Amino acid sequence: MLTEKKFNLIIVLGIFAFSLIGYVMNEPYFITLATKIVILGIAGCALNLILGFGGMVSFGHAMFFGVGSYVAAISAFHSMNGESIDLIFFDFNGSSQMLFNWFLAVIFSMFFALIVGSISIRTSGVYFIMITLAFAQMTYYFSLGWTKYGGEDGLSTYVRNDLFSINTMLPLNFFIICFACLCVVGFILNWVINSNFGNFLKGCKENEEKMISLGLNPYTLKLTAFVISGAITGLAGALYVDLNRFVSPTSLSWQTSGELIVLVILGGSARLFGPLLGAIVFILLEQFLGEVTENWQFWLGVILVLIVLYFPKGVSGLFIKD
Amino acid sequence: MAEKKEILKLSGINKCFGNVVVAKDISLTVISNQLHALIGPNGAGKTTLIKMISGELKPDQGVVMLLDRKVNHLSEIARVHRGCIRSFQVSSIIGSMTVFENILLAVKQKRSILKMLFRKFQSNSSESSFVYQTLNQLSLETLETKVASTLSHGDKRKLELAMALAMGPKILLLDEPFAGLDQAESSKLIELLKSIKKNMPIFLIEHDMQAVFALADKISVLNEGEIIESGSVEKIRRSKLVQNAYLGGDL
Numbered sequence: 001m002l003t004e005k006k007f008n009l010i011i012v013l014g015i016f017a018f019s020l021i022g023y024v025m026n027e028p029y030f031i032t033l034a035t036k037i038v039i040l041g042i043a044g045c046a047l048n049l050i051l052g053f054g055g056m057v058s059f060g061h062a063m064f065f066g067v068g069s070y071v072a073a074i075s076a077f078h079s080m081n082g083e084s085i086d087l088i089f090f091d092f093n094g095s096s097q098m099l100f101n102w103f104l105a106v107i108f109s110m111f112f113a114l115i116v117g118s119i120s121i122r123t124s125g126v127y128f129i130m131i132t133l134a135f136a137q138m139t140y141y142f143s144l145g146w147t148k149y150g151g152e153d154g155l156s157t158y159v160r161n162d163l164f165s166i167n168t169m170l171p172l173n174f175f176i177i178c179f180a181c182l183c184v185v186g187f188i189l190n191w192v193i194n195s196n197f198g199n200f201l202k203g204c205k206e207n208e209e210k211m212i213s214l215g216l217n218p219y220t221l222k223l224t225a226f227v228i229s230g231a232i233t234g235l236a237g238a239l240y241v242d243l244n245r246f247v248s249p250t251s252l253s254w255q256t257s258g259e260l261i262v263l264v265i266l267g268g269s270a271r272l273f274g275p276l277l278g279a280i281v282f283i284l285l286e287q288f289l290g291e292v293t294e295n296w297q298f299w300l301g302v303i304l305v306l307i308v309l310y311f312p313k314g315v316s317g318l319f320i321k322d
Numbered sequence: 323m324a325e326k327k328e329i330l331k332l333s334g335i336n337k338c339f340g341n342v343v344v345a346k347d348i349s350l351t352v353i354s355n356q357l358h359a360l361i362g363p364n365g366a367g368k369t370t371l372i373k374m375i376s377g378e379l380k381p382d383q384g385v386v387m388l389l390d391r392k393v394n395h396l397s398e399i400a401r402v403h404r405g406c407i408r409s410f411q412v413s414s415i416i417g418s419m420t421v422f423e424n425i426l427l428a429v430k431q432k433r434s435i436l437k438m439l440f441r442k443f444q445s446n447s448s449e450s451s452f453v454y455q456t457l458n459q460l461s462l463e464t465l466e467t468k469v470a471s472t473l474s475h476g477d478k479r480k481l482e483l484a485m486a487l488a489m490g491p492k493i494l495l496l497d498e499p500f501a502g503l504d505q506a507e508s509s510k511l512i513e514l515l516k517s518i519k520k521n522m523p524i525f526l527i528e529h530d531m532q533a534v535f536a537l538a539d540k541i542s543v544l545n546e547g548e549i550i551e552s553g554s555v556e557k558i559r560r561s562k563l564v565q566n567a568y569l570g571g572d573l
Contacts, residue, residue: 196430197438203416203427210414213376214431214489215402224435 001321008186008273015041015280019175031171032243033287037279038178039239042185044263044275046232051261052269053193054225055205060116060132061260063139064230066252067112068105068237073247074149075101076157098161098168098177102238109234110227112139117226121219136257143249154248161242168242178239182276185232190272192228201225233260262300266307268314277316327354328390329493329523330406335374335384337367337547344370345381346548352493357519359526359534361558362544368527369411371544372495375525376408377401389492403432405492409499413478417471421462421481424470425453428488453488460484460514476507483514493523500530512536535559 002010015034022030043065050056078085078094085092095101120131149155160168168174192198204211204218211218241247250256259282267278285303289296311317330352337345344367352358362368373379375386377398386393388404396404416424429449433441445453457463460480465473470481479499486494499515500508512533515524519537528534534541535555542552543564551561558564 192439194442195439196433196441196443197435199419199423199427199443200431200438202418206416206418207414209410210416212398213402213408213410213414214428214485215399216431217399220435224439 002319004271004320007271007316007320011273011276011280012182012186015276016179019172019179023172028171031175033283035171035175035178035243037276037283038175038182039236039243040259040263040283041273041276041279042178042182042239043233043236043260044267044279045185045189045273046229046236047260048264048269048271048275049189049192049229049232050222050225051264052271052274053198053205054201054222056121056222056226057129057261058120058132058226058229059129059254059257059261060120060134060136061229061233062252062254062256063116063132063136064109064113064233065237065240065256065260066136066139066143066247066249068109068234069241069247069251070143070149070155070237071105071108071234072101072161072238073155073157073241075104076161076241077149077155080157080159096159096161098163098242101161102235105234105238106231109237110231112234113227113230114223117223117230121222121226133254133257136252136254140249140252140254143252150248152249154246154250157241157245157247160245174242178243181235181239185235186272188228189232192225193272197221197224262304264314266304266314268316268320271314271316271320274314274316278314281315326356328352329354329388330375330525331385331387332371332375333385333387335371335381335386337370337374337379337381344547345374345384346546348384348544348547348549350542350549350552352523352525354523355520356539357515357524357526357537359528359538359541360544361528361531361534361541366544367547368544369497372408372497372525372527375495376406402489405490406495407486407489407491407493408495409482409486409497411497411501413475413482415470415478415481415485418469420467420469421457421473421484422453422466424481425456425484425488428485429453431489456484456488459487459517461510475502476504476510479503479507479511480514487518491522493525494518496524496526496528498527498529500528500533508533 015037019031019034022028022034047058047061050058075094076096079096116135120128123131144152160174162168163177166173168177200211200216201221204221208218237251263275263278263282266281267276268274285300286296289299307314328351333349335345335348348371360368370379374381377396388401388406393401393404416427426445429452457466460483462480462484465477473481500511503511508530515537538555541555541558542549543558551558551564
């Protein structure tokens with residue numbers, strides 16, 4: 001059994017090694033898989049902040065993922081075709097700069113999380129699940145009808161955005177960019193979880209009444225966590241657009257929200273990088289089971305049931321000692 | 323002699339849930355360094371009253387004064403910040419954290435969200451010494467690293483009290499702290515509360531008469547939402563009204 005720190009290190013280095021193997025073997029597909037794992041892992045870890053540590057089961061996190069994706073994609077799209085967006089006070093010409101598009105994605109996702117969270121967090125349990133789902137479905141149906149940006153066909157950006165003078169079209173370079181984002185996100189989440197705030201959040205999950213009797217407002221604590229989580233999920237969405245050079249309403253759908261929850265449950269909630277392991281298991285199952293059978297999701301369901309029944313701490317619980 | 327200051331004052335508190343009257347014109351005062359006990363049969367409205375004092379419920383009528391200021395309009399959280407600290411009927415602790423961490427939570431509760439985010443959950447030297455002082459006061463020092471959910475019932479009670487004390491209360495509202503304790507644990511808690519009440523006003527709701535008579539400076543008896551008698555331990559012991567209405571015999 002490992003300490004959580006060692007586990008985190010092994011998982012992160014493992015993903016890095018996997019992509020290097022892909023590079024050495026000249027198998028860019030391996031690198032793309034590793035990149036996808038990293039991006040979904042970032043989104044899963046962000047969801048885990050509120051689900052695993054805050055006890056809020058958001059079934060609408062695809063909204064923040066999708067908002068981040070669409071914002072980054074729209075910015076890149078306008079930069080590419082030279083058409084500006086009239087924003088009343090100024091014309092926005094879009095941007096092909098990754099950093100700027102990430103920034104936009106994070107700001108918009110934060111804003112959405114603030115609005116959705118400020119309403120949803122007034123509820124709890126199944127009502128919280130349903131209200132977050134309802135908000136996400138609203139944005140999903142909006143995107144379906146948003147024909148200016150592709151509607152249900154989605155929006156292509158064709159080329160990856162730029163970051164300094166790095167050739168982002170090379171799979172390994174883009175993987176390293178995403179990997180660096182994962183490290184930064186991991187550092188931020190680790191900080192939050194181990195801060196006073198993180199411990200009061202855990203207290204909220206376990207005994208909200210006690211937090212009130214300690215003079216703390218659980219609503220503020222949970223909303224702050226929700227906004228942080230939404231912002232990081234938005235960043236993951238922006239990275240996903242750069243990976244695929246395409247965004248579609250699927251990124252806002254309830255299936256995507258469900259997949260993010262699956263990552264958390266598979267990997268293990270209330271562990272910093274549990275969902276990252278969840279992403280590894282999920283993507284590998286998708287690849288290898290997908291080669292064996294078309295109905296790979298059926299078997300994923302079976303595995304998920306077994307994990308919930310026999311390993312409530314997720315796959316990471318098999319490796320980490322309490 | 324130190325001046326007796328009114329810490330908590332209730333005047334004409336009324337509360338109904340539909341047609342059921344749970345508080346009828348309740349008035350009482352808790353003064354500094356006094357333990358004021360509230361007794362009464364199940365369903366008399368004791369916990370409802372403590373909820374109205376703590377701010378969890380609002381009275382329909384009447385005034386709640388805390389340290390000479392009306393606090394009716396204040397939320398539960400705002401009243402906590404004014405020093406009105408409450409314990410619950412069922413031990414309310416964070417079971418997954420250690421005893422030390424539970425008390426540290428109580429010590430750190432006054433931080434703003436931003437300060438909370440940018441500070442690690444660890445104690446500085448003054449916080450540590452304060453936590454250890456509280457642990458010693460409650461005889462919990464040997465359990466410092468134990469996970470709270472694994473504590474005995476009595477120790478969970480003590481931990482909850484330790485958390486309340488660590489918040490620097492102006493008044494303690496204790497809701498049946500003796501519930502579920504055995505004789506030995508009760509005796510220890512009586513001694514502990516005796517030492518605490520020397521420096522702190524306590525409003526105690528309790529069924530354990532032995533504990534109430536050992537501790538109380540003043541007792542009020544609540545029956546069907548109404549205070550039927552109030553006074554010293556001897557007065558309550560002798561009161562025929564109390565005996566008939568509540569205890570049904572000699573005390």
